[in-house]
Amino acid sequence: MEPFSQNEPIYRQIMDRLCRAVVRGNLVPGERLPSVREMAVEFGVNPNTISRVYQELERLGVTETRRGQGCFLTDAERIATLRRELSRRAIDRLLTEMAAMGFSREEILRSVSDHLFGGDNP
Amino acid sequence: MEPFSQNEPIYRQIMDRLCRAVVRGNLVPGERLPSVREMAVEFGVNPNTISRVYQELERLGVTETRRGQGCFLTDAERIATLRRELSRRAIDRLLTEMAAMGFSREEILRSVSDHLFGGDNP
Amino acid sequence: MEPFSQNEPIYRQIMDRLCRAVVRGNLVPGERLPSVREMAVEFGVNPNTISRVYQELERLGVTETRRGQGCFLTDAERIATLRRELSRRAIDRLLTEMAAMGFSREEILRSVSDHLFGGDNP
Amino acid sequence: MEPFSQNEPIYRQIMDRLCRAVVRGNLVPGERLPSVREMAVEFGVNPNTISRVYQELERLGVTETRRGQGCFLTDAERIATLRRELSRRAIDRLLTEMAAMGFSREEILRSVSDHLFGGDNP
DNA sequence: GTGGTCTAGACCACT
DNA sequence: GTGGTCTAGACCACA
Numbered sequence: 392m393e394p395f396s397q398n399e400p401i402y403r404q405i406m407d408r409l410c411r412a413v414v415r416g417n418l419v420p421g422e423r424l425p426s427v428r429e430m431a432v433e434f435g436v437n438p439n440t441i442s443r444v445y446q447e448l449e450r451l452g453v454t455e456t457r458r459g460q461g462c463f464l465t466d467a468e469r470i471a472t473l474r475r476e477l478s479r480r481a482i483d484r485l486l487t488e489m490a491a492m493g494f495s496r497e498e499i500l501r502s503v504s505d506h507l508f509g510g511d512n513p
Numbered sequence: 514m515e516p517f518s519q520n521e522p523i524y525r526q527i528m529d530r531l532c533r534a535v536v537r538g539n540l541v542p543g544e545r546l547p548s549v550r551e552m553a554v555e556f557g558v559n560p561n562t563i564s565r566v567y568q569e570l571e572r573l574g575v576t577e578t579r580r581g582q583g584c585f586l587t588d589a590e591r592i593a594t595l596r597r598e599l600s601r602r603a604i605d606r607l608l609t610e611m612a613a614m615g616f617s618r619e620e621i622l623r624s625v626s627d628h629l630f631g632g633d634n635p
Numbered sequence: 636m637e638p639f640s641q642n643e644p645i646y647r648q649i650m651d652r653l654c655r656a657v658v659r660g661n662l663v664p665g666e667r668l669p670s671v672r673e674m675a676v677e678f679g680v681n682p683n684t685i686s687r688v689y690q691e692l693e694r695l696g697v698t699e700t701r702r703g704q705g706c707f708l709t710d711a712e713r714i715a716t717l718r719r720e721l722s723r724r725a726i727d728r729l730l731t732e733m734a735a736m737g738f739s740r741e742e743i744l745r746s747v748s749d750h751l752f753g754g755d756n757p
Numbered sequence: 758m759e760p761f762s763q764n765e766p767i768y769r770q771i772m773d774r775l776c777r778a779v780v781r782g783n784l785v786p787g788e789r790l791p792s793v794r795e796m797a798v799e800f801g802v803n804p805n806t807i808s809r810v811y812q813e814l815e816r817l818g819v820t821e822t823r824r825g826q827g828c829f830l831t832d833a834e835r836i837a838t839l840r841r842e843l844s845r846r847a848i849d850r851l852l853t854e855m856a857a858m859g860f861s862r863e864e865i866l867r868s869v870s871d872h873l874f875g876g877d878n879p
Numbered sequence: 880g881t882g883g884t885c886t887a888g889a890c891c892a893c894t
Numbered sequence: 895g896t897g898g899t900c901t902a903g904a905c906c907a908c909a
Contacts, residue, residue: 397699397700397701397702400702400907400908400909401702401908401909402908402909408613410614411610411613411614411615414614414615415613415614415615416615436909437908437909439908439909440908440909443908443909474614477610477614478611478614478616478624479628481607481610481611482607482624482625482628483628484607485603485604485606485607485625486625486628486629488533488599488603489600489603489604491533491537492533492536492537492596492599492600493533493536493537493538494600496629496630499625499629500625500626500629502600502604503604503607503608503621503622503625504622506601506604506605506608507608507618507621507622508618522883522884522885523884523885524884524885548895548896548897549896549897549898550895550896550897558885558886559885559886559887560887560897561885561886561887562884562885562886564897564898564899565884565885567897568898572694577763578763578896578897578898579763579894579896579897580763580766580767580892580893580894580896580897580898581892581893581894581895581896581897582893582894582895582896582897583895583896583897584896584897644898644899644900645899645900646899646900655854655857655858655859658858658859659857659858659859660859670880670881670882671881671882671883672881672882680900680901681900681901681902682882682901682902683900683901683902684899684900684901686882686883686884687899687900689882690883700881700882700883701881701882701909702881702882702883702907702908702909703880703881703882703907703908703909704880704881704882704908704909705880705881705882706881706882718858721854721858722855722858722860722868723872725851725854725855726851726855726868726869726872727872728851729847729848729850729851729869730869730872730873732777732843732847733844733847735774735777735781736777736780736781736840736843736844737777737780737781737782738844740873740874743869743873744869744870744873746844746848747848747851747852747865747866747869748866750845750848750849750852751852751862751865751866752862766892766893766894767893767894768893768894802894803893803894805893805894806893806894809893809894
């Protein structure tokens with residue numbers, strides 16, 4: 392597992408990883424997530440940090456916590472929405488940054504294409 | 514001027530704006546930047562915050578501070594390098610995120626293209 | 636504890652002292668350093684000054700700051716590298732200065748040897 | 758000519774260079790130094806900076822300024838003293854630093870010797 | 880508890 | 895005029 396960056400809060404990095412796992416389909420809708428303690432061990436962090444992660448995920452509508460039973464993924468539909476939303480944000484972010492740096496639309500598309508399908512050091 | 518986000522340190526937001534301005538060509542290589550105090554007024558922040566910005570920019574090789582004279586942009590070559598570096602990072606970031614969400618290369622390129630040239634939020 | 640010189644910034648003097656303590660082996664690799672506030676009391680300076688010290692040490696690769704936990708020394712290997720690097724710089728500096736003053740290699744070596752093992756100020 | 762470092766005041770860097778030139782014998786005792794303006798042009802700095810240099814050199818007893826005639830080097834004896842003094846300080850400094858880093862006298866001498874007479878990357 | 884950021888205001892050295 | 899440093903004190907996010 393990749394180590395955590397120091398520039399971003401750990402809880403947010405874990406959130407991102409979980410969201411991506413969900414959206415990628417590694418975790419199926421309705422599935423029960425590991426307990427806070429298990430997750431804390433797995434990531435090698437303080438359980439409080441995982442608690443924070445689960446709180447935020449619930450706030451985002453990705454999971455729902457059932458008292459005494461654990462933390463469960465929501466239904467497939469919300470996850471599909473999440474997937475669309477996350478990708479939209481990521482792309483918007485890139486386009487905004489590149490535009491602020493003075494790249495034209497054509498340049499942006501070409502750069503992305505080069506990075507995707509070009510050589511090792513495109 | 515846009516207000517500052519609260520999620521990211523102000524000095525970093527100012528850094529980003531200046532970097533983009535430089536890379537976009539709004540600031541000419543070798544040019545003297547506004548003094549710390551002027552910049553502080555312009556951005557409505559404390560001069561110490563701008564000081565931090567200038568220090569970090571110098572550490573990045575974007576500017577060069579000359580004692581008692583001010584803060585100057587580096588040469589065109591380093592700025593060109595910066596431009597390439599910043600765009601590379603932004604694109605890498607997007608591709609990493611999208612891949613982690615399970616998007617294929619083709620899907621990524623199509624999504625970017627759609628955002629750029631299609632839809633209501635191009 | 637020795638008082639601070641006025642010719643050099645305090646944060647740099649503290650950096651130097653810490654680096655030497657590390658390199659001397661007084662501080663063990665991986666060990667947690669005193670908190671910013673503790674260190675500030677110990678050195679009789681403002682916590683912000685220590686903050687600056689820790690930031691610079693991290694930039695040098697001497698320490699690693701973990702969010703909410705504190706500032707930790709890096710591994711033994713990097714510290715060994717630091718030791719070599721610092722001594723190399725100090726010696727290079729001397730040799731450059733002495734050469735610029737017109738001392739031959741033999742004279743330099745003899746002078747150093749005299750200072751080390753001869754005279755009243757060895 | 759080497760460019761100036763940004764970490765140390767320019768006037769001090771120029772002082773050091775001049776002192777070394779004097780001590781090396783490039784400038785002969787009693788000789789008249791270039792005028793402030795000439796020196797300023799030569800070093801590409803503000804004349805005020807050279808004025809400061811000459812003030813400090815006079816304070817050190819390296820030069821003496823004769824009204825309307827210019828700035829002259831002192832006699833050979835004082836220069837010989839200066840030479841001894843500067844080399845002593847430089848060596849003391851090295852030994853102090855190395856000792857603070859935990860190097861023994863033998864290690865110091867060996868390191869210096871290696872740097873002087875060893876390979877390209879000693 | 881930890882470090883990080885920001886402000887206000889001061890003083891200083893340098894050019 | 896310039897940037898650099900330091901203090902005092904505040905607030906915040908993180909673990």
